[in-house]
Amino acid sequence: MKVLVAVKRVIDYNVKVRVKPDNTDVDLNNVKMAMNPFCEIAVEEAVRLKEKGIASEIVVVSIGPKVAQEQIRTSMALGADRGILIETEDKLESLTVARLLQAVVEKEEPQLILMGKQTIDSDNNQTGQMLGALTGMAQGTFASDVAIDGDKVKVTREVDGGLRIVTLELPAIVTTDLRLNEPRYATLPNIMKAKRKPLAIMTPADLGVTMESTQTLLKVVPPAERQAGIKVADVAELVEKLKNEAKVL
Amino acid sequence: MSILVIAEHDNATLKGATLNVLAAAAEIGGDVDVLVAGSGCQTVVDAAAAVAGVAKVLVADNAVYEHQLGEVMGDLVANIGTGYSHILAPATTTGKDLLPRAAALLGVNMLSDVIEVVAADTFSRPVYAGNAVATYQSNDAIKVLTIRATGFDAVAATGGSATIEAVDFVSAYGKSVFLSEELAKSDRPELTAAKVVVAGGRGMQNGDNFAMLFDMADKMGAAVGASRAAVDAGFVPNDLQVGQTGKIVAPELYIAVGISGAIQHLAGMKDSKVIVAINKDEEAPIFQVADYGLVADLFDAVPELDKLV
Ligand SMILES: Cc1cc2nc3c(=O)[nH]c(=O)nc-3n(C[C@H](O)[C@H](O)[C@H](O)COP(=O)(O)OP(=O)(O)OC[C@H]3O[C@@H](n4cnc5c(N)ncnc54)[C@H](O)[C@@H]3O)c2cc1C
Numbered sequence: 001m002k003v004l005v006a007v008k009r010v011i012d013y014n015v016k017v018r019v020k021p022d023n024t025d026v027d028l029n030n031v032k033m034a035m036n037p038f039c040e041i042a043v044e045e046a047v048r049l050k051e052k053g054i055a056s057e058i059v060v061v062s063i064g065p066k067v068a069q070e071q072i073r074t075s076m077a078l079g080a081d082r083g084i085l086i087e088t089e090d091k092l093e094s095l096t097v098a099r100l101l102q103a104v105v106e107k108e109e110p111q112l113i114l115m116g117k118q119t120i121d122s123d124n125n126q127t128g129q130m131l132g133a134l135t136g137m138a139q140g141t142f143a144s145d146v147a148i149d150g151d152k153v154k155v156t157r158e159v160d161g162g163l164r165i166v167t168l169e170l171p172a173i174v175t176t177d178l179r180l181n182e183p184r185y186a187t188l189p190n191i192m193k194a195k196r197k198p199l200a201i202m203t204p205a206d207l208g209v210t211m212e213s214t215q216t217l218l219k220v221v222p223p224a225e226r227q228a229g230i231k232v233a234d235v236a237e238l239v240e241k242l243k244n245e246a247k248v249l
Numbered sequence: 250m251s252i253l254v255i256a257e258h259d260n261a262t263l264k265g266a267t268l269n270v271l272a273a274a275a276e277i278g279g280d281v282d283v284l285v286a287g288s289g290c291q292t293v294v295d296a297a298a299a300v301a302g303v304a305k306v307l308v309a310d311n312a313v314y315e316h317q318l319g320e321v322m323g324d325l326v327a328n329i330g331t332g333y334s335h336i337l338a339p340a341t342t343t344g345k346d347l348l349p350r351a352a353a354l355l356g357v358n359m360l361s362d363v364i365e366v367v368a369a370d371t372f373s374r375p376v377y378a379g380n381a382v383a384t385y386q387s388n389d390a391i392k393v394l395t396i397r398a399t400g401f402d403a404v405a406a407t408g409g410s411a412t413i414e415a416v417d418f419v420s421a422y423g424k425s426v427f428l429s430e431e432l433a434k435s436d437r438p439e440l441t442a443a444k445v446v447v448a449g450g451r452g453m454q455n456g457d458n459f460a461m462l463f464d465m466a467d468k469m470g471a472a473v474g475a476s477r478a479a480v481d482a483g484f485v486p487n488d489l490q491v492g493q494t495g496k497i498v499a500p501e502l503y504i505a506v507g508i509s510g511a512i513q514h515l516a517g518m519k520d521s522k523v524i525v526a527i528n529k530d531e532e533a534p535i536f537q538v539a540d541y542g543l544v545a546d547l548f549d550a551v552p553e554l555d556k557l558v
Binding site: 016118125130138140159220222226 | 349
């Protein structure tokens with residue numbers, strides 16, 4: 001079975017982003033970039049399916065600038081077989097991303113599509129569900145377990161109340177949550193091997209998709225700062241402060 | 250303007266988050282209808298009709314909606330949503346699952362986790378794990394939004410008398426089937442609605458030690474939360490995770506025990522009114538957001554605190 005994995009290049013999760021002084025956006029100049037952690041989990045899950053003999057081919061797709069090739073190469077070092085970069089410098093809105101992925105899905109006809117539940121830049125948590133709508137496929141969002149069973153996939157989903165298990169007809173879309181797996185690190189030989197794996201580059205126009213934007217970013221500001229607090233000497237002082245100063249006990 | 254709000258419920262009770270979404274709807278202004286989709290959900294319908302400010306409750310009571318699967322809900326919301334200027338749902342796992350699907354079916358973009366209504370077409374939302382707040386103007390024909398409950402004070406649950414109307418549309422989607430559910434059962438207040446939250450991290454060392462926090466929480470009428478590290482390690486189940494990718498809480502009092510204060514954790518709790526941190530490492534970043542910090546071994550401090558609250 002062919003598995004398609006979508007990955008995004010985002011700010012590294014260890015970096016604390018800063019807002020530009022003119023409040024037009026965040027400052028991503030000279031900031032360390034990496035694969036979105038949820039996408040890494042998606043790649044890892046695909047590789048595990050291949051190791052189990054369930055997946056036959058893993059195709060990884062990314063949408064973004066030329067340098068997003070790095071994240072595709074990383075995916076290939078982790079075990080993906082080939083890559084597709086849809087190159088664009090434009091700002092990406094979820095619906096456009098979903099339309100581009102839809103075009104790739106129509107070409108590649110994967111049986112399973114794995115993607116992160118959200119990216120840690122926009123924190124949208126939308127694209128998988130939108131792709132589900134456009135392709136008519138079922139969606140197993142926020143997955144903490146994925147089990148292929150013939151022409152179906154059983155997905156355990158992390159929901160507010162606990163866990164929920166659904167069965168989806170393949171082809172289907174699964175979006176990953178944190179506890180689905182723990183991604184491996186790429187080894188040096190695999191990083192070298194990844195350099196020779198095929199990577200196709202195309203444009204949105206090649207896929208017949210026009211880049212549309214329906215949202216105008218008006219301003220970006222830092223969040224409200226909290227007042228610096230105090231250190232208390234012991235539990236007795238803590239309780240006294242909570243009772244008499246903060247009045248929350 | 251006319252606004253459709255998707256009710257959050259479990260076929261028995263209308264969840265509080267719906268009232269926060271209705272507050273956001275009131276700020277946008279216009280007629281507000283509520284959609285209750287479920288199975289055998291009449292008590293929810295009655296509760297929704299009683300909420301102040303609701304004009305009409307639309308009811309899709311059918312077995313296909315029993316579990317509110319994203320696929321059938323997406324179909325339903327897209328079907329009845331065309332007549333509205335805005336469609337709103339709470340930013341819960343149910344809302345996040347269904348609303349993007351509905352938006353794409355309607356051919357529009359959406360905004361997630363809205364915390365402020367600036368104008369009828371302009372909204373603010375946190376991005377980058379809450380390290381920035383972005384304001385967007387939406388040019389979509391229908392504005393589709395999930396609302397973060399902590400951004401809006403709930404409207405009154407009573408005082409209204411909405412009309413009730415049945416919806417005929419039944420989704421024929423069959424590729425997704427509900428199998429089972431393991432829901433946490435607890436008499437404690439819901440994490441996202443609790444006035445006090447006691448949260449534990451990796452410093453708790455194991456699941457058994459969390460009993461200390463549960464005991465103290467019960468005394469205080471508090472909910473228990475956790476960091477990702479504590480959930481990943483299997484100390485407590487996933488529904489307790491607070492943070493960027495877990496639950497967003499803003500209680501009157503948040504007590505962080507053995508939690509270092511990673512940005513991803515802070516994203517879920519830094520709007521709490523009063524934050525207490527108990528950590529043995531005085532350099533822990535959690536102290537930068539704590540109103541009251543106690544540098545101590547939690548295994549000494551928590552039992553002592555438990556006696557005094
Ligand atoms: C994509 C992504 C999403 C994430 N989402 C979330 C999220 O939603 N929520 C979340 O919480 N995290 C999230 N994380 C993880 C986050 O980065 C941190 O790893 C996590 O919050 C750390 O949890 P912790 O503070 O319990 O553990 P640690 O960072 O290990 O901190 C443990 C703390 O306990 C203290 N301690 C240890 N023993 C004692 C003792 N005896 N007495 C007192 N103090 C003690 C230590 O000094 C330390 O400060 C996410 C990470 C990624 C990459």
